[in-house]
Amino acid sequence: MKTFKSRKNPGKSIAVLSIKQGLTLVIPFLILGSFALLFQSFPYPPYQEFMSDFLGGRILSILTSVYNITLGSLALLLTVTISLSFGKMAETNEAFYYAVTAVVSYMAFCGGITENKEYIFGPEWVFTAMCITLASCILFRIGVRAAKKIEAMHTVGAEYLFNLSILNLAPIIIITLLFAGAGVLLRQWTGVSNITNFGSFLFMKAFRHLSGNLTGALLYVLFSHVLWFFGIHGTNTLDAVAKRLFEPGVQVNQALLAAGKMPTEIYSKSFLDVFVFLGGCGAALCLIFALLIAAKKSHNRKLAKVAGVSVLFNISEVAVFGFPVIFNPVMFLPFILTPLVFVLTSSFAMYTGLVPYVTKSVEWTVPIVFSGYEATGSMTGGLLQAVNLVIGTLIYIPFIRYSEAKQTRSFQEEVRQMTKDMDQGDETGHRPELLSDDYVHNYAARTLAYDLKNELERGCLTLHYQVQMAGDGSLYGAEALLRWNHPVAGYIAPPLIIQLAYESRLLEKLGYFIIEKACMDIQEMNKVSDQEIRISVNISPNQLEQKDWSRHVFKLLSKYDLGNKQMVFEFTERVFLDHSDKVAGELKAVREHGIEISMDDFGMGHGSMVYLQDYSFEEVKLDGRLVRQLLDNERSRNIVSGIVEMAKTLKFHVVAEFVETKEQRDLLRDMGCNVFQGYYYGKPVPLCEFIKTFLR
Secondary structure, three states, X not given: OHHHEOOOOOOOEHHHHHHHHHHHHOHHHHHHHHHHHHHHHOOOHHHHHHHHHHHHHHHHHHHHHHHHHOHHHHHHHHHHHHHHHHHHHHOHHHHHHHHHHHHHHHHHHHOOOEEOOEEOOOHHHHHHHHHHHHHHHHHHHHHHHHHOOOHHHOOOOOOHHHHHHHHHHHHHHHHHHHHHHHHHHHHHHHOOOOHHHHHHHHHHHHOOOOOOOHHHHHHHHHHHHXXXXXXXXXXXXXXXXXXXHOOHHHHHHHHHHHOOOOOOOOOOHHHHHHHHOOOOHHHHHHHHHHHHXXXXXXXXXXXXXXXXXXXXXXXXXXXXHHOOOOOOHHHHHHHHHHHHHHHHHHHHHHHOOOOOOOOOOOOOOOOOOHHHHHHHOOHHHHHHHHHHHHHHHHHHHHHHHHHHHHHHHHHHHHHHHHHHHHHHHHHHOOOOOOOOOOOOOHHHHHHHHHHHHHHHHHOOOEEEEEEEEEOOXXXXXXXXXXXXXXXXXXXXXXXXXXXXXXXXXXXXXXXXXXXXXXXXXXXXXXXXXXXXXXXXXXXXXXXXXXXXXHHHHHHHHOOOOOOOOEEEEEEOHHHHHOOOHHHHHHHHHHHHOOOEEEEXXXXXXXXXXXXXXXXXXXXXXXXXXXXXOOOXXXXXXXXXXXXXXXXXXXXXXXXXXOOOOHHHHHHHHHOOOOEEEOOOOOOOEEHHXXXXXXXX
């Protein structure tokens, strides 16, 4: 259905995308809440005594408050982040109303902030909140589209926000009443207000014929993790089942020991907590170790390091929501399989007598090894946990690698599409705004822009040099070309880099970096050869709009001794379309400081010839389209001949780019062109290779 598709990604479901984005946006609050819970519940008695006494327990109260408003309010956080993500993809202007409508609808469904003294924004309400959020967003989108067709909803001359509010009034009223009514009916019919609680009622019915044996343990672990995978707090949902099937296990074993008999019960709630749920749901500690071992993406390794601390104490939300595992089809199998395998390995170890039965309940925050020893009274309990950890990590590793490979392919494809969009924009004269909410690949573009900022700060961008040869075979110079080898996407096209820098306000910094990097490279060239050659640097038109651009450039250049190397600034035709005093002044200042000016893509613009009347050049570079068509297009040859004749009169050099064959080179030389650049002479190469090939 069209209603359920993203406005910017027509082939993708808004529901799926909004859940994915909502989970990602909530990560900072998960981390904060997890650490608050950890410091609040750290399993060391002297620490707990100290925290209770220190400042009258006020620190514990602060930690409790932080937990309650973050991880303890996960349902509220996800309602806001998912609905905002949905709204931005559906109707950007109404994104605020999507969020508010979702929150109001959810509270209306539940009957208020609290229902039966239960906090409706707690983690156990996540599934209910996500269901209501998505349903309200879908209905709101339908309602808004219908309301826009009613002319009476629009007041001519009224403020935009007033019209927007009136337009959304009817959908908000209808949706709120609809969910309020649905909540009342559900409570009257079932006696419970939370869909998750209703699920617990159903599972109690489904598990009524099972007992606390291997089959019961396997089914309990299976269903609780299936629920977790879909964002439902499986442990809470099946809490009543766990209490009926497994809670008596430890008490029975303790009673038998007190009577001088051997324990008989393998399965207990502590058995599951200690040996199956290593690090929380999905054996999250195994996921963390797999990420640390196999993950190649820096953000996944960082997540593993941050989440690893909390997971060590069995707080798994950051790991499973942050990676994410939840709603990630690739991670479904290891997330379900790993704890099921642990049930079997741990059962075998205890049944064969390798590890004693669990005879003591253990605080849920006690870390691995310590909890195994405490539960069984034997170091073999800790050893069993370590064996399970290795097995689980090995299960997760191939899925981590596959997931990252899939993410990499997807990101690379988006970058390729951005490059195509840039090329099409250059042809039509309308480049896309890559960081705009309306651009299809804006999240990938924002990722690149953020990476570009970090790479600039670390000085990781480089320049490659493409040789320019004179007609007599001597070295004329080289063009410095920006190169960024992204660790995931590979080499990024320079026009894409420039556009990202411009939109993210990094262009000024990038421009100065390129000039300074060229100066540093020239100094390296001078160590090998004092030959007089020209080094061309591309200057973006937008850089001339910066305040005191030329003054900053000259200050930068004054720090370096360029020797016999001539610095050349290449400007595209767009610079010369602006006949402002500022542009003219900047270009004049550049020439006065001994920097030569080259006009790029000359010959096919709106007024290339006219610019020669207003500006002075030392060099023009033929438009690549002229050179490519030279052999087959007589008019291109005539244009080039005319430019060459003018060059003789006005005394500037003509550089032919994109020279790829001997036939092109020979024809250009016969026409009087005296400088060539292109693959026929060489591709852009790193500085060290350029020096080795052309300067030694």
